[in-house]
Amino acid sequence: MEIAIKVLPALLEGTKTTLLLFGLTLILSLPLGLFVGVVSTTKIQPIKALIHLYIWVIRGTPLLLQIFFIFYGLPVLSEQFVIDRMPSVVIAFVINYTAYFAEIFRGGIQSISKGQYEGAKVLGLSKWQTARKIVIPQVVKTVMPSIGNEIITLVKDTSLVYVVGLSDLMKAGRIALQRELNIIPLVVVAVIYLALTGIVTIVLKVIEKRFNYYK
């Protein structure tokens, strides 16, 4: 217990980095994912193909490799591409999570029946009005569970950044372990991750409940 209290400040400091990355990734990749998801339902084939390629590559390769590409790979190409640690991982995470969210939103959009579009059409709603008032509100409800799963995965994925030397919760845990030569710091790390995923789960449940007003 003493050790736990002793290492806690350092671990909480690391948690800040973890949370910053988590927050930035969510704020950026959710709207981007919605945008890419909407665009991917276009009838313009080249755009569709391009988005498919992007999603295929990103979902088919490890996030860790993508982080390496941006942080270690790009600087080898040109010195212009030297990017700081935090911006590098934020870029990698946003590119990665946008692909996953886009795929979820695309599925959600395609689950809206043709009848909804036709109902809106004969009433004279424009495409944009239909998207905003009819499609997106229903899509948000259908995709919530899948989006929620990704968000929980994101909490844990943030630990990958320790490979580029960012002082996140994971790295703080390893340092404390080596300094104290004790397993307790890792237990505290686990408890903090559990607390984070726990909070996220509760928030998601509340949001899902909000959408329960219709079926």
Added chain:
Amino acid sequence: MIQIKNLSKAFSGKKILDNMNISLEKGQVLSIVGPSGGGKTTLLRCISGLETMDSGEIWIDEQQVDPTKHQEATSQIGVVFQEFNLFPHLTVLENLMLAPTLVTKKAKEDVEITANQILAKLGLKGKEKQYPFELSGGQKQRVAIARALVMHPKVLCYDEPTSALDPDLRDSIAKTILELKDEGMTQIVVTHDHEFAKKIADQLIEVASIQ
């Protein structure tokens, strides 16, 4: 009054509708009957602009209209879909008010008054705040009718209005159609139910399958 002149429609070379002509006076009810696959729904979808006609013209009150231009043709042709296509995330009142406020840019207060009058007329008083999933099939259908009516269409089209209803509700929708007729609403009703068709129709057209 609505006139359909020389309407033809084919799907991938197969003629579904061949040179159809229809003329319907204001306040009349036209029933379209015919075998399954005969093109009844297709005819209705052409009139309501959900399919493009290969050839033909549609005239409403001596004016040619292009039903596929829904935003311009606003409020000319109303549709009650077979599956109703209500918006499940909106209340009954919101379903009704969406298009008038968004498309015809009418003041919310005025739309609400009209919407409530129409709901009351269709026996839906007290259902304003409910969501479609809370309604029975017959109630959903009346909401669909109400949603079309708030746009003050010149013609109201129904696709198989009896198909999703219990047999005893058939008479109730017939009554609604006849009441709207008395108010001067021009209506086109697609059905495969001959008895129902005869009961409501001033005019009856049989769409035969063209081989």
